[in-house]
Amino acid sequence: MLKIPRLLAALAAMLLFAVAGCGSDDDDSGGGNAEKATQAQAKGDVTWCIGKDTTGAFSTVVDNFNKANPNAKVKLLELPEDAVEQRRLQIQRLRAKSTECDVLGMDVIWTAEYAAQGWLKDVSDYISQNGGDFIKSTVDTTEFEGKNWNVPFNSNAGFIYYRTDQVDSAPKSWEDLYKQAQQGDGVVYQGFRYEGLTVNFLELLYSAGGSIVSDDGKEATADSQEVKDVLKFMADGIKNGAAPKAVTTYKEEESRRAFESGNATFMRNWPYAYALGKDSKIADTFDIATFPGFAGNEGAGVLGGYNLGISAYSKNPEGSLAFIEFATKPDQQKIMATEASLPPTVSATYDDPAVKKALPFAAELKSAIEQAKPRPVSPVYPQISEAVYNNVYDALQGNTSPDSAASKMNDQIQKALETF
Amino acid sequence: MEAATARVGRFRRRKEKGYGSEERRLAALLLSPALIVIALVAAYPIGYAVWLSLTEYSVRVPGKWRFAGFDNYTQAFGSTEFWDAVKNTFIFTGLSVSIELVLGLGMALAMHAAFKGRGLLRTVVLVPWAVLTVVSAITWRTLFEPNLGLAPTILDKIGIGGNVVWLGQSGYAMAVMVLADVWKTAPFMALLLLAGLQVIPDDVYDAAKVDGATTWQRFRRITLPLLVPAILVALIFRTLDALRIFDLPFVLTGGTNGTSTLSLIAQQELTTNNLIGYGSALAVLTFVIVMGVSFLYIRTVGGNIRSLAED
Numbered sequence: 223m224l225k226i227p228r229l230l231a232a233l234a235a236m237l238l239f240a241v242a243g244c245g246s247d248d249d250d251s252g253g254g255n256a257e258k259a260t261q262a263q264a265k266g267d268v269t270w271c272i273g274k275d276t277t278g279a280f281s282t283v284v285d286n287f288n289k290a291n292p293n294a295k296v297k298l299l300e301l302p303e304d305a306v307e308q309r310r311l312q313i314q315r316l317r318a319k320s321t322e323c324d325v326l327g328m329d330v331i332w333t334a335e336y337a338a339q340g341w342l343k344d345v346s347d348y349i350s351q352n353g354g355d356f357i358k359s360t361v362d363t364t365e366f367e368g369k370n371w372n373v374p375f376n377s378n379a380g381f382i383y384y385r386t387d388q389v390d391s392a393p394k395s396w397e398d399l400y401k402q403a404q405q406g407d408g409v410v411y412q413g414f415r416y417e418g419l420t421v422n423f424l425e426l427l428y429s430a431g432g433s434i435v436s437d438d439g440k441e442a443t444a445d446s447q448e449v450k451d452v453l454k455f456m457a458d459g460i461k462n463g464a465a466p467k468a469v470t471t472y473k474e475e476e477s478r479r480a481f482e483s484g485n486a487t488f489m490r491n492w493p494y495a496y497a498l499g500k501d502s503k504i505a506d507t508f509d510i511a512t513f514p515g516f517a518g519n520e521g522a523g524v525l526g527g528y529n530l531g532i533s534a535y536s537k538n539p540e541g542s543l544a545f546i547e548f549a550t551k552p553d554q555q556k557i558m559a560t561e562a563s564l565p566p567t568v569s570a571t572y573d574d575p576a577v578k579k580a581l582p583f584a585a586e587l588k589s590a591i592e593q594a595k596p597r598p599v600s601p602v603y604p605q606i607s608e609a610v611y612n613n614v615y616d617a618l619q620g621n622t623s624p625d626s627a628a629s630k631m632n633d634q635i636q637k638a639l640e641t642f
Numbered sequence: 643m644e645a646a647t648a649r650v651g652r653f654r655r656r657k658e659k660g661y662g663s664e665e666r667r668l669a670a671l672l673l674s675p676a677l678i679v680i681a682l683v684a685a686y687p688i689g690y691a692v693w694l695s696l697t698e699y700s701v702r703v704p705g706k707w708r709f710a711g712f713d714n715y716t717q718a719f720g721s722t723e724f725w726d727a728v729k730n731t732f733i734f735t736g737l738s739v740s741i742e743l744v745l746g747l748g749m750a751l752a753m754h755a756a757f758k759g760r761g762l763l764r765t766v767v768l769v770p771w772a773v774l775t776v777v778s779a780i781t782w783r784t785l786f787e788p789n790l791g792l793a794p795t796i797l798d799k800i801g802i803g804g805n806v807v808w809l810g811q812s813g814y815a816m817a818v819m820v821l822a823d824v825w826k827t828a829p830f831m832a833l834l835l836l837a838g839l840q841v842i843p844d845d846v847y848d849a850a851k852v853d854g855a856t857t858w859q860r861f862r863r864i865t866l867p868l869l870v871p872a873i874l875v876a877l878i879f880r881t882l883d884a885l886r887i888f889d890l891p892f893v894l895t896g897g898t899n900g901t902s903t904l905s906l907i908a909q910q911e912l913t914t915n916n917l918i919g920y921g922s923a924l925a926v927l928t929f930v931i932v933m934g935v936s937f938l939y940i941r942t943v944g945g946n947i948r949s950l951a952e953d
Contacts, residue, residue, distance in 0.1 A: 467811075471787075471809050476788075604916075
């Protein structure tokens, strides 16, 4: 019985010794003055839990940080590629109050849920000082109940990809797009029953001026004419062949493959498909454009991307914040953009020549992100989204009429909101 | 036959009386380590799931917990989600297991025949079964990808389902799921049946041949009856497996278009929706259904095997 405390004491002594030993030589770090102020304090171990580092860009950022901060050590813990699995694994750890993850790479739609559960440290002070560097719309995704819970890391917004050998220019409205698609080889998008369908639906709905939840996040507003119109528009699109029936099985990759194999005139997809498309057999015959309008309204996208939050159970919140600050500075954001094609959240990064070269559509991307709207901010967002994609899917399959899909969607959203 | 069972029963009772109470105690003592391990590994999680299913415990709302009685079960019984899953699960099980049985029997008979390279064939046939279900499911999904997949292209050429989105339409999606399962587990069925075939003595066949029985008669009168125990064991294994099917719908369709199964909806409620209480109730219901079916099987199999042994 006595052995355990003694062992602990010995460990603590070793730790103290190690920290003291390291603390003496921290004068050799480079960097600007502003950065130095906080980074000089960066100490201890930080574990960064984020989706799979498919391009190696995350590791580069970690290495850069560790080089600049000899007293701190950031470790990358890779979660699966799929966002649903990432959330599942993070929540498992958070529910168990695990101290394993310090910095959480979070999809922008998880902010409200995590914050409401008390799983995140409040970073309002940091955002109030540095928020101006970021694109405004990305900062909005960090907010819940008047406070900021994470820092924008990368952003995302959808685009219309079109075949330049089939149409002269990108259509000005969704109606035109569907009409041209019907005459051509069709439009492909993410119509499978999952989060991506919610995004695809909301892009049309936001362009039509509709919403699914009231601004205060308390009431469902999906039983509206706009929702019915958009549902009917999408369902008719499949019925009359503007979109192939197969879109109901498509996620991002399936749509990309269909478009790149020359089977579609239009595609809705994220920017990642651009670089890949330039390696495909249609490399010289496609271009991209921001979203068209709908029913006479301006087009609007839906904001994607990842934020970095600090786990409430982190043993090293200071070191975590220092790392987040480092990772969201323009030079690191540039690495993310050039190596991983991840759209930056810091406005200045878009003007960098290297970024412009890696993302030839950087200007369009920036304005798409500026104009994009967030998905509803709610602690029960996953359930809201489920209500959306289930009913949109049923309408697309022709199992329910657009009208009844809209009212069912509304009821289910309302029910989800009331459980909180 | 009834007389026979009664005889067995009497015999057993007489024997039990013969045990001394001390011997019984020793038996209990010797069994206890195994029983404790079973309790820890099996009984505790099941009991905990049953307990969770009686509570309203959602990780959505911090600190919210209440005893809910049978609310979760009433919710399940009142939802179309649950009944659809029950229906799909049984359709899938019925279709896949019966096709597997027929194919498996054919394969077993073929493998039983003496020919060169039999050992190699028996090994090769098991390959699909050795492939992870998730991996084979991803392969099947790719095969059936609209426009680009091999299967729709070939089927289109020969004039079947030209305009069908296989994984995106009710009925067709189930057909692909059954196909994927049959491909994977028919060999397993075949191997179980082959083991049954090998214990049938050759003399019986020789005697039948001498008596002038045709091949069909030998199959119908000798092989099938003597194979019944093996068939039933194989059926139990496959049915219980099929009732718990998760990976195929998860990968192939995500439960869309009439392919959601009991295990799939329980998993979705538990992990994606974080409804621990409701999800546990669905898991317990799955457990009860599987238990019920295996109970039925064991009763019939038990009876059958005993009656066969009596004959």
